[in-house]
Amino acid sequence: MALVSFSTAGLPAAQRVALWEDHNTSALIGLRCRMLGETSFDGTELNLQLDRMHLARVRGNAHVVERPAEVIRRSPADAIAVYLAVAGEAFFYHEDGVLTLRPGQALVCDADRPFMRGFSRGLEELAIKVPRATFREITGLDELRAPLVRDFARGDASARTLARLVDRAVRPDGGEPIDEETVLHLLAGMTGRSAADPGRVHLANARAFIEDHLSDPGLNAARVAAGIAISERHLSRAFAAAGASLPRYVLVRRLERARAVLLAEERVTVAEAAARCGFGSTKYFAQTFRAHFGFRASDLRRASDPRRASDLRRPSDLRRAGDLRRA
Structure with a gap:
């Protein structure tokens, strides 16, 4: 609407x-x-x-x-x-x-x-x-x-x-x-009432925490679970119910953010974008970026038309990550 x-x-x-x-x-x-x-x-x-x-x-x-x-x-x-x-x-x-x-x-x-x-x-x-x-x-x-x-x-x-x-x-x-059902379950938690679907709330809280800490190379399940005050077991179950693992979700979100940075900021190098998005190794970033998107991060720099670069192919697992964010 x-x-x-x-x-x-x-x-x-x-x-x-x-x-x-x-x-x-x-x-x-x-x-x-x-x-x-x-x-x-x-x-x-x-x-x-x-x-x-x-x-x-x-x-x-x-x-x-x-x-x-x-x-x-x-x-x-x-x-x-x-x-x-x-x-x-x-x-x-x-x-x-x-x-x-x-x-x-x-x-x-x-x-x-x-x-x-x-x-x-x-x-x-x-x-x-x-x-x-x-x-x-x-x-x-x-x-x-x-x-x-x-x-x-x-x-x-x-x-x-x-x-x-x-x-x-x-x-x-x-x-x-915006997912209205998620908002309503979060509101229930704010009033001290148990959500009918606690997994939905855990997943939403975890996603929000991850977004705030993507630049931290040490971001892992233990850190996320502690940050939203649940056990790692509950955290793992919430992601499993949505059809993904937390490490994979974090990786995809880092790649997506790095891609957005490279498209939006012409002076940022590939190495700088990788570091800004929590990658400790530029080589690993380059490998996973190409495997995930089907083109190299440097291709975003070489494309003559930024609009053409932004339309480069997005693979099916990236669409799955988008579905997970909306779950």
Whole structure:
């Protein structure tokens, strides 16, 4: 499904807040917005409506949003909201107190319980709206009585993976496909509920950890398992269920990244690309690259037309690796 973009840029200053509220009521969650000071509101939002959830990337300058009881009555969401802070500190007032959300943290809350959120330095965040019926299906919970905060920068592997997947799905330059079922299982883990398919969660967390550490020549099963807090046995089972081994997956991802580097950066040598992508031996890199892609890494340098180089043959095992990443 296509991303839908909304921006207040170019709109009359006096109408921006009202138009922003209208957009959010129809596209995400109904809110009342007000400014901090005399500055005009400046905001952009990328929305992606999926079959079982709604995703958004939101940017804005300093402001406050409220969802009081009268707004909830007028525009019920019947949903759970997840806010993942990318930039800008935010406060969250709710019935039982106040929370502070810093970049790298995720807030999970019931969208039909009154709250107020404030962004004194502006914000960039990722948002997820999950219908209550879907949330009940994956967690067994009808509601969240209190908001939850999870650290996706360091502490919570499921939150970190969820943030990575959503970030890739709602990028301004075009999003990547996202597996909704994986996102829902990750969300269940964030709420403390066991996922119905833990292997799916282990695989997603492992893939995210691998992406963050591909440049490390010492990346292995033990390191990945420790990084996502599971046993090597569970890790091996997760990859086996997807039809691949972890060492093979790591190798393919390194080769794919090296290929992308060589295509994108003309001044990077083959040896530099190999080292950047975790290969300790340039000779081994050259051998595996040719065996995997069917052409030499140096061919990407010699092709007169970069577009022609990017269309060089991709073998069947590379397509299998792509299938594994989407599993």
